[in-house]
Amino acid sequence: MNIISQAIVNGILLGGMYSLIAIGLTLIWGVMRIINWAHGAMVMLSMYLAFFGYAFFGFDPLISLPFVAIIMFIFGYFLQMFLIQRSLNSPWISRLCATFGLMMLLESLALILWSSDWKAIPLSYGTWTFNIGGILISFPRFIAFLLALLMALGLHLFLNHTEMGKAIKATAQDREIAGLMGINTLQIYRITFGLGLAITGVAGASLMTFYYVFPKVGFPFALTAYIVCVLGGLGRLNGAILGGLIIGVAQSVGAYLISPEYKMVISFAFFLAVLYFRPGGIFGGVTE
C-alpha cells in the first residue's frame, strides 16, 4: 500500500509539471485557437537555456528561471509576429504545418548544436528528500511543484485583475467584439504567445533541477500536455491544472502497476475516454 501511496505522491509532483506545461498550451489555444505543436520543443529550449545558465554562469536553474522566462517571452512574441500570424490567415493545413515545422526545426537544430548527449545540472540539493509518514518526497520536485502552483495563481490573478489580462480574456471570448472594443488583437496574440512560452520557460527551468535535457525531451511532455489540456477542457486554466494532476497520478500509478513504457498508452486511453464521455473536458472547455 505504501508503494502505491508513493506512486500517487510522485504522480502529483509530476502532475504539477504537466499542469504547468499544459497551462501555456491551453492559454494559446484559448486565445488564438491554435495548437502549438512546438510546445514540447519550447520546453526543451527552456531547459537548454537553464542548462547554459549553469554551464556559463554557474547559475542554479532556479536563479536562471526569471531570465529564461523573459527570453522565452521575447522569443514567443516575435515568433508570433513574424511566423505564426501568417499561418492564421491561411488555409487550415497551415496552422498544423507552421508549428510542426517549428518543432522539427528546433529539435533538429538542438541535435546539431548540442548533440544527443543527456545534459543535467548537478545540484547540492538535487538528491535531498524528506520523509513524511513513510513517503519520500524529492525536494527539487517539491519546489518545482510549488512553483507550478505559484505560476498558476499568478496567471489567474493576471488574467482577472489586470487590464492586459482582461483584454486577453476578452479576445479569447470573441475576437471580433474585442477588436470593436478597441483591443489591438494582433498585439494580444503576440503577448499571449509570449506568455505561453514564458510559462514553458518556468517549467523548463524548474525541470532542470531534477531532470536531464536532450533534443527530444520535449516530445513526451508535449504529448502529455495535449492530453492534459483536452482532459481539462481546452482553454480552461483550472482544467489544465486538474488534468495535469490526474494524468500525473495515472501515469505514475500505471507505470508501477503495468509497465513504464505504457505511460503514453495510459494517457491516450484517458484521452479517448474523455473524448467519448465528456468531449468538452472536465470543465467543459472550448471545443471549436
Added chain:
Amino acid sequence: MKLENNTHRPLFEADNISKNFGGLKAINQVSFEIYQKEIVGLIGPNGAGKTTIFNLITGFYRPNKGQFYFKGKNITGLKPYQICQQGIGRTFQIVRPLSSLSVLENIITAALLRHSSYGEAKQEAFKIIELTQLESKIDKIAGSVPLPDKKRLGFAQALATGAQLLLLDEVAAGLNPKEIDQFLTIIQSVSHQGIAIIMVEHVMRAVMNIAQRILVLDHGELIAEGTPKSIADNKKVIKAYLGEDYAV
C-alpha cells in the same frame, strides 16, 4: 402512429416537440403541420428558437420529447444526412458554401445524392442553375462570390438534393430589397413545382407577402398561427415583438 387524415394528409408534422439544453427549455411542446405546395413563415423575436427548430427537424439536435413525421414516416432521431435523403433540405443562417469549389461544382455535389453519375448530376445542376438564376456565376469560386450569390447557392444546393420540403433560414438577411424580391420570385417558382417551404425570417417584407401561413414562436413556444394578415393584428404577437426592432 398518427391517425391519418383522409382529406389532406400533411407532408410534414411536428408533434409535441420539446428540447432542453441543460436546464434551459429551448423548445416547449411545439406542434404544427406543413402541407404540400405551402409556403409557411416561421417568425418570432431573437432567441425564440427558430433555428433550433430547424436543427431539430434536420437531425442536428435530437428532441427530448415529441416526434417528427415526414410523408407519414417517423423521422425523429435520424441523422442529418438521412433526413436529407428522406427529402428535407435546408439552408443555413450563416452561409456554408464549399468554398474552394466553383458554384457549379457545389451544386453538382449536392445533386449527386439523387443522380449518381457525374453526367446526370451535372444536367440536374444546370436545371437548378436556371431555376435559381445563377447562370452568370457557375465558374466562380464559391468562397469568393458576394453574399446574395452565396445565399442563392445554398438554396440551389438544397434544391439539388431533391428536397420536397425546404427549410430556409433567414435567406433575406443581409440582402437589399431588390435582391430580396429577386429571391422571393425564385422561391415562389419553386413552390409552384410542389415543394413545401418553411421560411424563418426576421425581414417581414420577405415573409408576409409570400407566405400563406405564419407560425409565431416566442421563448420556444408556438404563440400564434394563421394568415399573415391575422398575425399582423394579433395582440400576442405584437407584444412578443414589443421593444424589438424589425424591418417591415
Added chain:
Amino acid sequence: MRKIKWNLETVLFLILFFILIILPLIVKSPYLMDTAITVLLFAFLGNAWNIVGGLSGQASLGQSAYYGIGAYTSTILMIKFGISPWIGMLLGAGIASCAAIILGYPSLRLKGPYFVFFTIGFAESIRVLFLTWDWVEGSRGIIVPYETGLNKMIFFGKEPYYYIIFLFLILGMMITYLIRQSKMGRYCIAIREDDIMAQAIGINTALYKTYAFAISAALMAIGGSFYAQYVLFIHPNDIMSLNNSLIFMLIAVAGGIGRLFGPLIGALVIMPLWEYFRSTFGGRYAGLGIVFAGMVILLIGTVAPYGILGIWDVLKRKRTKSTQKGGQIENETRK
C-alpha cells in the same frame, strides 16, 4: 476519361515520366538509385496520405502505423510461414484497412486538433505495442534474410525495386485519380470543405471518411511491405514513428495539398536533399535533413500553403493575364 489538354504542364509531365522510366538505364550509381527509389516510395506514401489529408481534409499524423502494419505483416508471414511477400503485402493491406476502419470509428466525430491528437495517440500506442510484443521480435527488430528471388521480392540489383515501386506509384496515383472523379471523391472534398454542410446535402460523412481511411491505410501497408523487402530490416521505432507520419504529410503538402501530382513533386524536391543529408552526415548532423524538412514545412505553413503547385498556379495566372491582354489587343485590331 476526359480529354487531355495539351499545354506546358502536360508536356512537362510527359518529359518527367519519360525520364522516370528510363532512369535506371542512365543512372548506374547505387547511391543515386537508392535516392530514386526513396523518392518514388515516398511519393507513393505521400499519395496515400493525400487521400485522407488532402482529399478529405483529415490531417492524420498516424499513418505510419499502417505503414508498419504492412511491413510487419508481410515480413512475419514470410519468415514464420514462408508466404511470399507479394501475397503478404495484400494481406497486410487487408489488415491495415480493417485496423483503419476500427481505429477510425472513434475518430469520426473529432474535429481539428482533436483528430490530430487522436491519430498521433493511436500511432504511438501501436508503436509501443509492437515494441513490447515478443512474437514480432519487438525492440530487437526483424532482419529479413537475404535470399534473392522474384517470389521473395528480394533482388540483387536495385533496378527491379525501382520498377516495382514505380509501378506501385502509378497504380496509387491512378487510384487517387479514379477516386477524385467518382462520387466518393466529390463527397470527400465536400467533407473537407465543410463537414456540416456535407451532412446537410445528404452525405454520410462517417461512411466516406471511413472509406478514405481504409483505402489510404491499405496503400500505406503496401508501401511498408515494399520497404521491408528493400531495406531488409524493420523496427517499430524506425517505421512507426511520428517523424515518418510527418514526412508523409510534408511530401504531400510541399507538392501541393490535395493535388494529384503533389506528392510526386514534393518527393522529387524533398527526398533527394533528405537522402543527401542522411547519408553524408552521421551522428548529430543527421539532423540537418530534418532542419531542412522543418524549414520547408514552416514555409508552407506561413507563406506557401498550397505548396509548389500552388506557386506554379500563381505564376500561371500571372502569365495568362498578360497573354490575355495581348490577345484582346489583337482582336480589336482585327475588327
